[in-house]
Amino acid sequence: MMSGDCALCVLDAAEALWANDQCFVISADVTGVGTICRVIWRAHIREMSDLDAAARGAFMDIVWGVEAVLRTLTRPAKMNVASLGNQVPHLHWHVIPRYRDDAYFPETIWAPAHRDALTRPLQDTVLRAALEAGLGNQAKSPSIMA
């Protein structure tokens, strides 16, 4: 279920902000935008339609939980969510709060930048606590820590 040359297979879910036994959540700061989250499926699966309906639903429930947490923390103009994977074909979701004055708005963050803009960072401790409150404390379940 892992691919040796995949940049996501080698990530250690134990270092994630939040995890359950199917997926985990990490963050990244996008310059000119702010902190975004990525929700990464543990197994090396290529497409959402390769998952069965139950797994897909469980994955998306976490994505929507992360969206809700980021909305509450950042009060964005709009949320953007995307599963792309052209460069790393291992299922992962980008969950991106967008701001009217961010570097790319109203284009996607993959377009050329429109303007110089502040980067709105979230502290890991704040994000971790909010994810735990929003999604539950599944990271410490025995199945994960084993």
Next chain:
Amino acid sequence: MMSGDCALCVLDAAEALWANDQCFVISADVTGVGTICRVIWRAHIREMSDLDAAARGAFMDIVWGVEAVLRTLTRPAKMNVASLGNQVPHLHWHVIPRYRDDAYFPETIWAPAHRDALTRPLQDTVLRAALEAGLGNQAKSPSIMA
């Protein structure tokens, strides 16, 4: 549930490739890529986390059905799916087959083009029949035609 100045609220679902009473599917040809689908929620709702879990699940079931149909028809290198809405904040999903030699690969279709490339069109009649076979013929149910 409609917004008078919204470009998606004014679309006529009766002209869609496929529809049920919650959402409908249209297509567009992206130059240098090919035919993509958009799955549009009928009601003017801003974010996925504004839907209740049942509606969100029903919406995503259609998105995954469209993904499966497009995979079968196009045999892409990768599927890209995204809900953005910075310009039109009315829930809609882009379901995009990507090809190694398309104009943007491996970047997103919102990045600058890398190369000149063919546009791979799907015929509406083919796509409509495949959607009906994959998603069922809900478009002709009385609740839609009323």
